[in-house]
Amino acid sequence: MAIVVTAKAGFTFRIMILSLFFMCLPFYSSAKINDRPIIGVLAQEVYSQKPNQTAYIAASYVKFLESAGARVVPVMINQPMEEYKKLFNSINGILYPGGGVSIISSGYERAAKIFYELAIEANSRGDYFPVWGTCLGFEQLMYLTSEKTILSQTNTSGVALPLNFTNEIKDSKMFKDFPAELIEDLATVALTENSHKWSLAVLTHNSNEELNMFYKVLSTNTDGKVEFVSTVEAYDYPIYGTQWHPEKNAFEWTSPYIPHSPSAIKTTFYLAQFFVSEARKNFHKFESEDEESKALIYNYNPVFTGPKSGFEQIYFFRFFTLDI
Ligand SMILES: *[C@@H]1O[C@H](CO)[C@@H](O)[C@H](O)[C@H]1NC(C)=O
Ligand SMILES: *[C@@H]1O[C@H](CO)[C@@H](O)[C@H](O)[C@H]1NC(C)=O
Ligand SMILES: *[C@@H]1O[C@H](CO)[C@@H](O)[C@H](O)[C@H]1NC(C)=O
Secondary structure, eight states: OHHHHHHHHHHHHHHHHHHHHHHHHHHHHHOOOOSSOEEEEEOEEEEEEETTEEEEEEHHHHHHHHTTTOEEEEEOSSOOHHHHHHHHTTOSOEEEOOOSSOSSSSHHHHHHHHHHHHHHHHHHTTOOOOEEEETHHHHHHHHHHHOSOOOEEEEEEEEEEOOEEOGGGGGOSTTTTSOHHHHHHHHHSOOEEEEEEEEOBHHHHHHOHHHHHHEEEEEEEESSSOEEEEEEEESSSSEEEESSOHHHHHHOOSSTTOOOSHHHHHHHHHHHHHHHHHHTTOOOOOSSHHHHHHHSGGGSOOEEOGGGSSSSEEEEEOOOOOOO
16 A cells, blocks of 8 residues: 555656656747847947047957857947837847946946846846946946945056955856856956956945845955955846956956956956857847848947057947937
């Protein structure tokens, strides 16, 4: 009798396993991948403007995404809301680059806020739209999520550091495909380039409910005085941020503190690969091929600025300031 019960229970168990398997199956077999991902890179105001150079994008962010198989569309500042909504529905993700404009009031901030809110809204209804912030972009994300200016000054404007990983890295999305030896190098060798005067202190993050509930801290760093958050990923949204510059290792050469070792270069590509793979889960499309081709960054030529700037090449844009 006891044996029969066990057998029955075993049978039920097998049915459960089997139905779980079939329940999962449709997801795997129908998981579509976008093989033509297009990612927006946000422009920002040029510090000392010239008639035809009012906004810019450092070319290294474009190369970063292109290196993992994405095409790039520049997202201009000071555009009407309707233009941004249309563009949002045409691209598969957005990157907020580093730079030096205000995260409280600038064309960069206004566009970043619009795309952030559109992304939150889209993701909440199952339209997967990834967002990445690097350096200033990271700080912008922290401001958009917390709606507070809570950054602390740190002595980090031009220094390579190893990452102090938290336990959260074990089930992180960002680092899950990194080889173990690269994680080991990132944790012990100064591979991540920092160029920022402001940082999110770990204490501030932990005591701010919005940030604490929204972002998982994957790594921290210190300038010797302030321990600050250096890598985050959102718990419930495909939103990612690095206070450091993964794109510089492979593509920027003007500053002596940018690491270019094989592990540093791999770090660029593994993170590019990660973010582009996120964009491959989105299926927004331009209304026509013609519209797509007019929007792509290929319509612009980067300028060689290496000797006089922190960037080897820069895309400059000219825009008409709208009355907004
Ligand atoms: C600005 O661009 C326009 C159109 O491309 C060109 O005709 C003009 O010469 C440029 N001006 C400067 C100062 O580069
Ligand atoms: C800032 O950090 C650098 C090392 O990265 C150090 O040489 C310098 O003394 C520090 N400055 C201050 C004011 O702590
Ligand atoms: C790494 O982070 C831990 C936890 O916040 C901290 O206790 C430790 O001092 C940090 N180590 C370094 C080298 O910054």
